Amino acid sequence: MTYRTAVMGAGSWGTTFTKLLHDAGGEVVLWGRRPEVVEAVNERHENPDYLPGVTLPESVRATLDPAEALKGADFVALAVPAQTLRQNLTAWVPMLPPDAVLVSLMKGVELGTSRRMSEVVCEVADVPPERVAVFCGPNLAPEIAAGEPNAAVAACVDENAAQRLQTATMTPYFRVYTSTDVVGCELGGAVKNIVALCVGMSVGLGFGASTQAMLMTRGLAEIARLGAALGADEHTFAGLAGMGDLVATCMSPLSRNRTFGVNLGRGMTLDEVIAVTRQTAEGVKSSEAVLELARKHNVEMPIAEAVTAVLYHGMPMKEAAISLISRSPKPERYGV
Numbered sequence: 001m002t003y004r005t006a007v008m009g010a011g012s013w014g015t016t017f018t019k020l021l022h023d024a025g026g027e028v029v030l031w032g033r034r035p036e037v038v039e040a041v042n043e044r045h046e047n048p049d050y051l052p053g054v055t056l057p058e059s060v061r062a063t064l065d066p067a068e069a070l071k072g073a074d075f076v077a078l079a080v081p082a083q084t085l086r087q088n089l090t091a092w093v094p095m096l097p098p099d100a101v102l103v104s105l106m107k108g109v110e111l112g113t114s115r116r117m118s119e120v121v122c123e124v125a126d127v128p129p130e131r132v133a134v135f136c137g138p139n140l141a142p143e144i145a146a147g148e149p150n151a152a153v154a155a156c157v158d159e160n161a162a163q164r165l166q167t168a169t170m171t172p173y174f175r176v177y178t179s180t181d182v183v184g185c186e187l188g189g190a191v192k193n194i195v196a197l198c199v200g201m202s203v204g205l206g207f208g209a210s211t212q213a214m215l216m217t218r219g220l221a222e223i224a225r226l227g228a229a230l231g232a233d234e235h236t237f238a239g240l241a242g243m244g245d246l247v248a249t250c251m252s253p254l255s256r257n258r259t260f261g262v263n264l265g266r267g268m269t270l271d272e273v274i275a276v277t278r279q280t281a282e283g284v285k286s287s288e289a290v291l292e293l294a295r296k297h298n299v300e301m302p303i304a305e306a307v308t309a310v311l312y313h314g315m316p317m318k319e320a321a322i323s324l325i326s327r328s329p330k331p332e333r334y335g336v
């Protein structure tokens with residue numbers, strides 16, 4: 001069976017996911033909003049702004065017309081910045097094929113509503129959770145586009161839909177597992193960005209691997225704690241969408257979130273870092289939404305608190321570090 005997918009968003013991950021679908025034997029059309037990007041994909045088989053140095057398959061087509069991309073799609077993969085999803089999807093709803101599975105590739109939480117991306121999709125497209133999947137894992141776009149060995153999780157409450165997405169995305173270099181834990185997978189993907197901001201800050205401040213490992217470990221506990229409060233399966237956080245993605249993002253200089261934090265740690269102001277960041281660092285905006293979610297559910301998230309205090313409330317980073325370390329003494333229990 002050959003699946004047809006519309007990938008909505010021609011940034012680094014949308015373009016990489018398009019290549020992955022092609023390499024898995026599927027038909028795929030990429031929607032982009034900028035004519036020069038669409039032209040570069042169609043005429044020169046590249047997307048130099050977002051994936052420099054990567055040659056795309058000649059048969060991959062891009063379009064500026066969402067209706068053309070969406071026509072007859074079995075899957076609609078959503079790859080726009082999280083905070084723009086609602087507005088974009090609202091415009092696309094009349095063109096969505098009635099049975100298509102809507103796949104969130106995004107790793108963010110909506111500001112103002114604190115909704116996860118799959119929740120926004122269900123609400124805006126007026127579809128049940130069985131029609132919405134998420135795809136996540138330790139996937140840094142340039143490495144996947146280069147065909148480096150990797151894996152991800154296709155999650156949907158409808159196991160059959162997750163399996164179809166798995167089939168549509170497996171290649172000889174990319175392995176895909178299924179899960180029905182949409183909540184856990186989405187939280188893993190969104191909250192690790194905030195931990196990566198914090199790890200980046202620590203790197204920028206000159207701290208070493210021990211501090212980074214501590215932040216990742218306690219960050220994972222924080223993610224798991226929020227997940228437990230929202231009904232996620234705790235095992236998810238030991239998997240690719242949890243620990244896997246956390247480690248990749250916190251360790252790699254390719255991560256936009258980690259790099260954002262490094263620049264802050266080295267002394268740039270928030271405005272200066274925003275000005276030099278050309279791609280989406282989801283954790284910057286999602287941090288406040290995640291914290292709001294945590295407060296609603298009475299979950300303590302000290303790392304997320306520290307990151308938002310630095311980003312939005314003028315707390316000096318060293319003071320934030322001291323406040324994290326000098327919290328009241330506790331036993332260490334995973335997720336607590």
Ligand SMILES: NC(=O)c1ccc[n+]([C@@H]2O[C@H](COP(=O)([O-])OP(=O)(O)OC[C@H]3O[C@@H](n4cnc5c(N)ncnc54)[C@H](O)[C@@H]3O)[C@@H](O)[C@H]2O)c1
Nearest residue numbers: 010011012013014079080084105106107139140141279280
């Ligand atoms: N890049 C990765 O390695 C990677 C991996 C997995 C998941 N993701 C997630 O994928 C999502 C998309 O990120 P990305 O890496 O492709 O970002 P990106 O910054 O590389 O690209 C964003 C794309 O969205 C477009 N865009 C910006 N504002 C828009 C708007 N208002 N309406 C429509 N389109 C708009 C941009 O033109 C660009 O094509 C994010 O949630 C990210 O966390 C990224």
Ligand SMILES: O=P(O)(O)OC[C@H](O)CO
Nearest residue numbers: 137138139140255256257
């Ligand atoms: O570049 P980042 O920080 O958005 O991370 C990209 C992916 O989410 C890593 O899995």
